[in-house]
Amino acid sequence: MNRKETFLSQEEVKAMIKLSTPSNFRLGKEIFDKGGIEIIEFTSDKIIANIGENQRRKVEFLSLSNRLQWNCTCNRNQNKFCKHAVALGLEITN
Numbered sequence: 069m070n071r072k073e074t075f076l077s078q079e080e081v082k083a084m085i086k087l088s089t090p091s092n093f094r095l096g097k098e099i100f101d102k103g104g105i106e107i108i109e110f111t112s113d114k115i116i117a118n119i120g121e122n123q124r125r126k127v128e129f130l131s132l133s134n135r136l137q138w139n140c141t142c143n144r145n146q147n148k149f150c151k152h153a154v155a156l157g158l159e160i161t162n
């Protein structure tokens with residue numbers, strides 16, 4: 069599946085990336101730049117990926133009532149993308 073053709077709107081993902089804290093953005097971009105993202109599942113309503121090298125975390129992007137719902141095993145504040153979600157967000161919008 070083309071990664072640009074998902075249930076997620078690119079604008080919504082980019083907006084979420086922008087809301088992340090500067091440090092989470094920087095660290096997430098570092099992970100993205102290093103290619104530390106392994107997509108495990110990519111379907112029409114779900115994206116699951118392993119993120120990072122040393123401390124691996126699992127991030128899920130789900131469609132819930134046409135809204136982006138996300139989870140990360142690092143259990144950070146769910147209102148703002150953690151660095152892992154930033155990395156996955158960059159992966160699917162770049």
Ligand SMILES: [Zn+2]
Pocket residue numbers: 125140141142143144150151152153
């Ligand atoms: Zn995380």
